[in-house]
Amino acid sequence: MAVLTITPFQRRYLRPTRDLLFYSHLVHTHLDWHDTDSWLETQTSPIRLAWQGGRLTGILAFSEPLNHMAWVRLAAVQDYTDHQAVLRALWEAAVDELRERQVRQVALLAIHDWIGRYAPALGFQYVEDIITLARSGPDIPTALPNRLVIRAAEQADLERMAVVDQMAFAPPWQLRLEELQIALCAAASCTVGVLDGTIVGYQLATVYFDGAHLARLAVLPDMQGQGLGGALLGDVIRRFFRRGIFSMTLNTQASNQRSQRLYARYGFRPNGHNLPYWVVTL
Ligand SMILES: CC(C)(COP(=O)(O)OP(=O)(O)OC[C@H]1O[C@@H](n2cnc3c(N)ncnc32)[C@H](O)[C@@H]1OP(=O)(O)O)[C@@H](O)C(=O)NCCC(=O)NCCS
Incomplete structure (x- = not known):
């Protein structure tokens, strides 16, 4: 050579x-x-x-x-x-x-x-697979009772969304503010969940061909388990229904059982498209 x-x-x-x-x-x-x-x-x-x-x-x-x-x-x-x-x-x-x-x-x-x-x-050492889940069809469960106000995200929300993101996700899955900024521009739907005037969760989804892809769903750790993630999820699925989009995919870690229980409740099933995730320690 x-x-x-x-x-x-x-x-x-x-x-x-x-x-x-x-x-x-x-x-x-x-x-x-x-x-x-x-x-x-x-x-x-x-x-x-x-x-x-x-x-x-x-x-x-x-x-x-x-x-x-x-x-x-x-x-x-x-x-x-x-x-x-x-x-x-x-x-x-x-x-x-x-x-x-x-x-x-x-x-x-x-x-x-x-x-x-x-x-x-x-x-690099293999850690686990990132799995893809997919859903289609109009059936979604009724959200658990909650006081969350869901509205479209605005530029002014980005800093707070980055805080929520970095608290909800562990490294290396967190997004920097600049990445969120670009993601918001590319998003077909981005909503924030507001509780008592404070953003406590958000979702961001894109559209490809005739389906939607949920790229991010995050709820502040001390607000989790109260139906807020489910409320954001049900809401974005419904928003896409109104645009004639009835199928949605997302990725999550194979080990993220908590998110998978929620996604299963909302009709998401593994579609077999898995991506290996590797890490090297320097
Ligand atoms: C995944 C995540 C967004 C879920 O948010 P959350 O607010 O805790 O979710 P919920 O409170 O709505 O759901 C928690 C429980 O309520 C249940 N629930 C939610 N909506 C429901 C409904 N409509 N009817 C009945 N039960 C419901 C869920 O199934 C889940 O039950 P279980 O875990 O006991 O089986 C949150 O844990 C998080 O931000 N995690 C870190 C980031 C992450 O992993 N994101 C997803 C991967 S991309």
Whole structure:
């Protein structure tokens, strides 16, 4: 294999990066609501490029760290090269910067099979599957009695929603304020649950083809178990009914039994589309 050179990403490398992501079969993108170009251009998180004979052969990029955890957001290797060697070189070049930025664990959602095959070689350990649940049809249970006022989320709610999100979810599943901001722009429905004038929960859902996808559902930990999550869930399902959308999917951790009991009550069933979740401790 020709000598590998690793460099940080710079804007002037956007074009070869785009080409690599377009032409390679081995591409992993986990950018949620971002489009790749604008994500690359705005990142201050570690992004490494691998070059061989002046040609871009690999990229590895991470999320902005939050609570000492970061995600592998982008990975790609050229088809005809030593994939493992390129990925390892990229990984080793990024690890020091990740440590400097106080990252203790890096998470990887193996959305594409190929990246899961290389995960052990980079030191990742399999944790569990992220499962997909799906529902369709008009039947939903009556919400448990509650005083929650549900309304559409506004820009001004974002800071409080980020607080709720970061209290409800454990790392690395929490969203930063900037991520929530982008998510709100991409959302087909985003509502907040207000109790005595304070936001205590929220949901955010997108639409794809003819179905909806519940991307976030969170209730403040000390407000959980009172029917508020169920109220938000029933409400968003009904909001989509009014738009003629009767099917919905969502993802949750296989170990998140609590959310699964609630989702089962609202008609969600596993559809077999599972994504392995891996973590490496630095
Ligand atoms: C998952 C989560 C949103 C649920 O919110 P919550 O307010 O605790 O949910 P609820 O109070 O509505 O539901 C709790 C219980 O009431 C039950 N319930 C809810 N609505 C009901 C209804 N209409 N009729 C009867 N029972 C109902 C639920 O089934 C559940 O019962 P069980 O756990 O005893 O089986 C919350 O726990 C949370 O924010 N968790 C962290 C983030 C997370 O995991 N999000 C989901 C994964 S994407």
